Amino acid sequence: MPNNRSHLEExxxxxxxxxxxxxxxxxxxxIGLLRVVIAIxxxxxxxxxxxxxxAILFLVSCLSSYWALRTRSKGRMHQVERFADVVFIIAMLLMVVACIIITFAVAIS
Incomplete structure (x- = not known):
């Protein structure tokens, strides 16, 4: 059973x-598309x-998960994976906020 859990975490x-x-x-x-809209x-x-x-937070999450995949220690893998997961969720939430801002900015103009 521990092998299945390790495989799932990986x-x-x-x-x-x-x-x-x-x-x-x-x-x-x-960002590129938004800059074009802003200019027009x-x-x-x-x-x-x-x-x-x-984008920076997603990059941190990506690099952290890569580090978790490369580490040999299971304890460290769990910590780094948890960090990558938290950063990923925060980035997703901020992306939703950005989408809401874009929607209202386009609707108002």
């Missing part, structure tokens, strides 16, 4: 790693700054 780390890396790209793409409509938004922060 599987979670792999998912955090791949999704976090993808989300960095998504954040950067949205002459509106300013805090959302691009918030998305830059989420």
């Amino acid at each position: 599987d979670i780390c792999i998912h955090i790693f791949t999704v976090s890396a993808s989300m960095v790209g998504v954040c950067l793409t949205v 409509r002459q509106i300013d938004s805090f959302a691009d700054d918030l998305l830059a922060l989420t």
Whole structure:
């Protein structure tokens, strides 16, 4: 049974790693698109700054999960994996806030 749990935890780390890396790209793409909209409509938004922060947090989560996958100590793997998970959730929540800001900024203008 411990082997199945270890495999499951490694599987979670792999998912955090791949999704976090993808989300960095998504954040950067949205920042680029948002900058184009800001230039065209002459509106300013805090959302691009918030998305830059989420991109950094997703990168921290990605690197942390990679570190968890590479570590040999199970105890350290659990700590680093938990950290990566918390940072990932915070980044997702901030991304939702950025989406709300973008929605209201576009709707108001």
